[in-house]
Amino acid sequence: MRYITPRKAAMGLGAAGPSTGTQHHWTMTVTSVALVVLTPAFLLVIGRAIGLPREGVLVYFSQPYPAIVTALFLIVGMYHFVKGTRIMIDDYLDHTERKVAIIFSEMFGWAVIAAAVYALARMALSAVIV
Numbered sequence: 001m002r003y004i005t006p007r008k009a010a011m012g013l014g015a016a017g018p019s020t021g022t023q024h025h026w027t028m029t030v031t032s033v034a035l036v037v038l039t040p041a042f043l044l045v046i047g048r049a050i051g052l053p054r055e056g057v058l059v060y061f062s063q064p065y066p067a068i069v070t071a072l073f074l075i076v077g078m079y080h081f082v083k084g085t086r087i088m089i090d091d092y093l094d095h096t097e098r099k100v101a102i103i104f105s106e107m108f109g110w111a112v113i114a115a116a117v118y119a120l121a122r123m124a125l126s127a128v129i130v
Helices: 006-011 021-049 054-061 064-092 095-129
Strands: none
Touching: 021 054, 021 064, 054 064, 054 095, 064 095
């Protein structure tokens, strides 16, 4: 016996409404694969920057490859973090605590992304001036 009308089945509307579980799964899968590729590249970029003086770091991150790899790693990593924490929050918290935790998680993730991109842009621009 089905508890869903044929119309709801055709529209994809179950008991919980439109499901976004598949979309979330694919988002997490794609960001995971991207991080598998970006992590070694990021570690190489950071490894080459370790030990450089301040001016050397500014010049190094003003080059396109280190700046792009670092920006992509931080953006994809924090986006993956935000989506992952959303699932943990939905599983373990209820009502007001859930809302507050989701807001905090989203704000933290996007603030880290904004700060990282700002820092990279600032390094690139200051190397041009120096």
